[in-house]
Amino acid sequence: MSRPPDLVGDIVDGIDALVLFSPSGAYYERATDLDDTDVVVVATENAVGADEFVELPLEFDDIRERIRFGVEGALSEGVVTDGDELGCAAPLFGDDIDTVTRTRADESKQSGVYDLFANSRSDPSVIRDVFEVVIELGQKGQKGKPVGALFVVGDAGKVMNKSRPLSYNPFEKSHVHVGDPIVNVMLKEFSRLDGAFVISDAGKIVSAYRYLEPGAEGTDIPKGLGTRHMAAGAITRDTNAVAIVLSESDGLVRAFKEGELVLELDPEEY
Numbered sequence: 675m676s677r678p679p680d681l682v683g684d685i686v687d688g689i690d691a692l693v694l695f696s697p698s699g700a701y702y703e704r705a706t707d708l709d710d711t712d713v714v715v716v717a718t719e720n721a722v723g724a725d726e727f728v729e730l731p732l733e734f735d736d737i738r739e740r741i742r743f744g745v746e747g748a749l750s751e752g753v754v755t756d757g758d759e760l761g762c763a764a765p766l767f768g769d770d771i772d773t774v775t776r777t778r779a780d781e782s783k784q785s786g787v788y789d790l791f792a793n794s795r796s797d798p799s800v801i802r803d804v805f806e807v808v809i810e811l812g813q814k815g816q817k818g819k820p821v822g823a824l825f826v827v828g829d830a831g832k833v834m835n836k837s838r839p840l841s842y843n844p845f846e847k848s849h850v851h852v853g854d855p856i857v858n859v860m861l862k863e864f865s866r867l868d869g870a871f872v873i874s875d876a877g878k879i880v881s882a883y884r885y886l887e888p889g890a891e892g893t894d895i896p897k898g899l900g901t902r903h904m905a906a907g908a909i910t911r912d913t914n915a916v917a918i919v920l921s922e923s924d925g926l927v928r929a930f931k932e933g934e935l936v937l938e939l940d941p942e943e944y
């Protein structure tokens with residue numbers, strides 16, 4: 675059997691830690707037999723019982739997003755250190771690990787995507803459930819037509835104080851939660867009309883059709899985005915909510931926290 679050329683082996687030469695994305699048990703076992711290399715597992719669940727584990731709240735079908743999330747998670751959880759050289763091994767084309775890349779854990783280059791899930795007021799599963807609705811809405815649109823939507827998640831009392839109703843609130847007396855399949859159908863139906871959905875820390879749908887009136891001062895959103903995105907960014911500066919937005923014009927999903935754009939993804943890749 676021939677050995678891989680040094681040129682390829684150089685990719686992981688001298689790394690401080692090996693970050694495995696959704697490894698099989700056998701793969702993980704072999705990795706932990708390596709001397710001098712820390713092994714970190716990143717996956718939706720810790721099926722291999724890894725000591726150093728970072729939970730993925732979403733599959734992140736875009737591999738760059740997935741690796742970014744894993745590395746930021748590993749840094750935030752203190753399982754790797756700023757400046758560490760990391761070898762990342764992940765499945766790209768199939769279910770088994772087939773791709774190796776190298777990156778450096780860099781505190782100063784964090785996008786904030788891990789922080790969005792792990793350190794928001796609301797439960798990570800609530801944020802994940804909202805992403806799922808928004809991604810599905812982005813894929814299918816409303817009766818095949820592109821649709822926009824804005825979800826403000828967490829710190830709902832304060833968000834309600836900084837907004838006003840555009841229409842009657844269909845969720846006024848209901849106690850329904852995002853993630854419930856029937857509620858997700860309702861959310862998609864109501865997204866035809868203007869305004870934002872407000873969701874509590876625990877995932878309760880507090881209101882639809884809210885017009886947000888945050889102070890936009892100091893909100894720095896990328897050029898070319900309009901009032902929906904401006905309102906989304908600004909409300910997360912004024913409150914401890916996060917905002918998840920589907921753009922009607924470019925079809926992308928964006929998330930804002932503390933006034934900053936922290937994640938941008940294309941629903942078609944999911």
Ligand SMILES: Nc1ncnc2c1ncn2[C@@H]1O[C@H](COP(=O)(O)OP(=O)(O)OP(=O)(O)O)[C@@H](O)[C@H]1O
Nearest residue numbers: 822868869870885886900901902903905921922923
């Ligand atoms: N302050 C606000 N609060 C809630 N919803 C808003 C607010 N401002 C705008 N919207 C919603 O965003 C919709 C689109 O507005 P606009 O085109 O300016 O935003 P945008 O950022 O360009 O979004 P898109 O990319 O979807 O076009 C409006 O029709 C309205 O439903």
Ligand SMILES: [Mn+2]
Nearest residue numbers: 899900901923
């Ligand atoms: Mn627009």
